[in-house]
Amino acid sequence: MPDVPTHLLTGAGSGIGAALAAQLTDRGDDLWLLARDAGRAAHLRERFPDATTLVGDLAEPSRLSWALDHQAVPSRLDSLLHVAGVVELGSVAETSVATWQHQLAVNAVAPAELTRLMLPALRAARGHVVFVNSGAGLRVSAEWTSYAASKFAVRAIADGLREEERANGLRVTTVYPGRTATPMQEKVHRQEGADYDPSRWIDPASVATAVVAALDLPRDAELTELTVRPRG
Structure with missing residues (x-):
C-alpha cells in the first residue's frame, strides 16, 4: 500500500486554508496544521480531529525556529x-512602518523561514511547496501597495526557491x-467601503481544488504558476 502523503498547512482556520485542509482530510492524507497559539490549535483539532x-506565530518569523525546536515536527x-x-x-502616504512590517513578516518573511526550517523534510520526500499568493502579487492597485509589496x-521567494531546489527534486507552485x-475578502470590502456579496467571488473550495490539482500532477511535470479568477 502506498505511503499516505503528509502536508504541513498554514491558514487552516478559515477561507482557502480551511477548504484545502478539508479536501486533504477527506481523501485520507496526513495533515499537520500550524496555528498562531494554543487556543487556535485547539480549535483546529476540534475541526480536524485527525x-x-x-x-x-507567523507575525514573529524570527521565533519560528525556537518554537518548532520545542515540538515534534514531521521528518518527511x-x-x-x-x-x-x-x-x-x-x-x-498613510501606511505606517508597523503596517508594512506586519504584512511583510506574515506574508513573506514567515513563509520563507518556515520553508527553510522544513527543507530537510521536503528534500527527504522530494516534496512540493505551494504559495497561495494573490492577484496583488502580479499587479498593484492604488491603496494596495504595502500588501502587494x-x-x-x-x-x-517562490521563483528563487524553485531554481535553488530543483536539483533536490522539489517542485514549487x-x-x-x-x-x-x-473572511479576508469581507474585511477588504469593509476597508474599501463596499458592500460584500460573496456570491460574486470565487468559492474557497475552488481555489483549494486548484492547489490539489497542482499537488497531484505527475512527477514528470511541474505547475509553476496558476491564476484563478472569478467568472463574473
Whole structure:
C-alpha cells in the first residue's frame, strides 16, 4: 500500500486554508496544521480531529525556529502549503512602518523561514511547496501597495526557491487567486467601503481544488504558476 502523503498547512482556520485542509482530510492524507497559539490549535483539532497541530506565530518569523525546536515536527513532508496571510489597505502616504512590517513578516518573511526550517523534510520526500499568493502579487492597485509589496516578495521567494531546489527534486507552485469569498475578502470590502456579496467571488473550495490539482500532477511535470479568477 502506498505511503499516505503528509502536508504541513498554514491558514487552516478559515477561507482557502480551511477548504484545502478539508479536501486533504477527506481523501485520507496526513495533515499537520500550524496555528498562531494554543487556543487556535485547539480549535483546529476540534475541526480536524485527525490532524496534528503545531504552534508558531507567523507575525514573529524570527521565533519560528525556537518554537518548532520545542515540538515534534514531521521528518518527511510531501508538501508545505503556505495559505495564511494578512491584508491592510492604505496609500503609501498613510501606511505606517508597523503596517508594512506586519504584512511583510506574515506574508513573506514567515513563509520563507518556515520553508527553510522544513527543507530537510521536503528534500527527504522530494516534496512540493505551494504559495497561495494573490492577484496583488502580479499587479498593484492604488491603496494596495504595502500588501502587494509583500505578495511580490512571495513571488520572488517562490521563483528563487524553485531554481535553488530543483536539483533536490522539489517542485514549487505559486497560485494567484482573484477575489475569493473569505473572511479576508469581507474585511477588504469593509476597508474599501463596499458592500460584500460573496456570491460574486470565487468559492474557497475552488481555489483549494486548484492547489490539489497542482499537488497531484505527475512527477514528470511541474505547475509553476496558476491564476484563478472569478467568472463574473
